[in-house]
Amino acid sequence: MLPVPSIGSLLAQPRLLRGIAVAGGGFLVAQWALADVFHVPGGGLGLLAVGGGIWWLSRPAKAPAFQSPASVQGWLKRCDAVLDQFDALEELAGTAASRDQRQRALDQVVERSGPLTVAVVGSEGVALPESKSLQQALSGRHALNLCVGHPLPSVSDSWAWPLTIQQQDALLFILPLPLRAADLLRLQEVPLRQPAWLAVNRAELEGDWDAAHQALLAQLPDRWHQRLLVWDGSPDQLRSLLLPIRQLLQQPNLGLDLTRQRLLEALHRDWQAELESLRRQRFRGLLQRSQWLVAGAVVASPLPSTDLLAVAVGNGLMLSEMGSIWGCRWTPDVLQVAAKHLAAAALAQGVVEWSGQALLGLAKLEGGSWMAAGMMQGLSAAYLTRVVGVSMADWMALNAGVAKPDLELLKQQAPLLVAKASEQERLNWQGFLQQAGRWMQGQASAKTA
Structure with missing residues (x-):
């Protein structure tokens, strides 16, 4: 319960009393002037009411916003609605229906099952940990599929991630030091809802690590500051380093559900653009x-x-x-x-x-x-x-x-x-x-x- 200030404590603050006196006196003078001189009904109170009404009516209205579903069933309902819209538009245009192909893509996402999959990928010229060491570092009570991707090119016409990488339940991206422009462009394309972590091998750096670390954080978007894993290059450190990913793998049902929602959202977005x-x-x-x-x-x-x-x-x-x-x-x-x-x-x-x-x-x-x-x-x-x-x-x-x-x-x-x-x-x-x-x-x- 908040304490109620006493009169004595208020009297002990002359600056506060002067402020209250000036504000109150100003309001009384304005009230008299508006009521008796300008004949405004209600004086200052009427003016306050009118001003409040104007403020209320002039507030910027909010545009209708898309409400993202919070479950697989919600996204499935949205996707079914888009399929119906495709059918209606194709019927209106008198073209052949093409629902079957889209329905198969939808069923493929909904019927997705375990085990969870983790993609490990690096830029061109970056040395990745051995697959065996990664498998041991990520192993736990539940099975997993490890997907070690091909090196990503440093020159490309598109920085979008391959579809096979986007479909993984988690992503570990090994970065070079110092960062290259291609890596920063590719980081911008990582799906927001995909669980992803970055890793750097400090053993490959020549020079002051603290300065390099600060420069790296300054380059990375805020999203990655808490998802940056620093590796000393030894296989023995990998298990402790990859603890955040291993914790995700301990809840396979939740991980699969989140991936389904993310893929359904991407499918819905692509269909809406096509529609x-x-x-x-x-x-x-x-x-x-x-x-x-x-x-x-x-x-x-x-x-x-x-x-x-x-x-x-x-x-x-x-x-x-x-x-x-x-x-x-x-x-x-x-x-x-x-x-x-x-x-x-x-x-x-x-x-x-x-x-x-x-x-x-x-x-x-x-x-x-x-x-x-x-x-x-x-x-x-x-x-x-x-x-x-x-x-x-x-x-x-x-x-x-x-x-x-x-x-x-x-x-x-x-x-x-x-x-x-x-x-x-x-x-x-x-x-x-x-x-x-x-x-x-x-x-x-x-x-x-």
């Missing part, structure tokens, strides 16, 4: 079709402004199909409101003005009358559809699997989403113009027919 790539391919065809439908509607419309059609992506069929692509089973009203938020942000950032000016510049170069006002307006609307559509796709990708999206959060995120999409599409401006040229030729052919 998103397929979604984007499907979306690009939908976007190109929709943007020219919107452009045609603007050209045919007697209204002089694209503002009323700014929510070009609000086309019901397009939004509905986007929802199917990303597996977002939201109501049409939710999709319409989301599209309006993104379109408003795009208009505020001058997407229409920028595209109009760029098209006017091209019109001057062409010198012809092909850029009539209505046609240019249609192209600007098509480009706006493109930017808003990409923004919508990014938002759906972030909220895939969310039962009810946070539209207020979208309102805050909309400027950033639109800015990213706008920059991306500006880089692809030439591709848009090529599509625009084909569309305009089609329009001209339709008029002459």
Whole structure:
């Protein structure tokens, strides 16, 4: 129980009393001024309440975060859901289903059994302990499989670890002294959830070990400071040196469970990336079709402004199909409101003005009358559809699997989403113009027919 300060102890601290008196006096003066001079209801208390409300409403909202499962069954459920999404997308695209191959990869991870496996690997030119000495140093009550890998090259196009090493239950990486750039790059690629240790042979170092040790710690990321094993080069020290790995091997069931979770997480991550790539391919065809439908509607419309059609992506069929692509089973009203938020942000950032000016510049170069006002307006609307559509796709990708999206959060995120999409599409401006040229030729052919 915390002690309650007595009045006597407070009186004994004049500096504290002066601070309290100044703060209290300031509050009373502010209260009087606000209530009697400026006629603010409630005076300072009202101001505090209003200020608190403003602070509460202006707090940065949190984006929906992916909640990692904490069990094999949880990851298995997530992976099954991704397989279902692959099936739905392939059915939507009318392509052959490819679930069997992915299902086999999933079953292979789930059915993984013991004994635990330990990989020992070193960089090119690093001498590894003998396999027999390692086996003796790691032996215990439970069986284990020791995998001594080939030397890792110091020059490579990729620093990712071989899949066979990533699948091991534990990793021991023997480092050279001094460290090389290749070793540091490879350390960055060690899976975070894989139990791994580093080892250095101080007997191979010529010079002051303390200085070399401090330099080594300064180079290594913090993750490895407590997982660095210093070996004197003798086989007799190996058993005591490898005690942390041996302790892991004493709980084989736990070790296997953690490895399954890690491999399922990696599988889920790879599948999500593949799924998103397929979604984007499907979306690009939908976007190109929709943007020219919107452009045609603007050209045919007697209204002089694209503002009323700014929510070009609000086309019901397009939004509905986007929802199917990303597996977002939201109501049409939710999709319409989301599209309006993104379109408003795009208009505020001058997407229409920028595209109009760029098209006017091209019109001057062409010198012809092909850029009539209505046609240019249609192209600007098509480009706006493109930017808003990409923004919508990014938002759906972030909220895939969310039962009810946070539209207020979208309102805050909309400027950033639109800015990213706008920059991306500006880089692809030439591709848009090529599509625009084909569309305009089609329009001209339709008029002459």
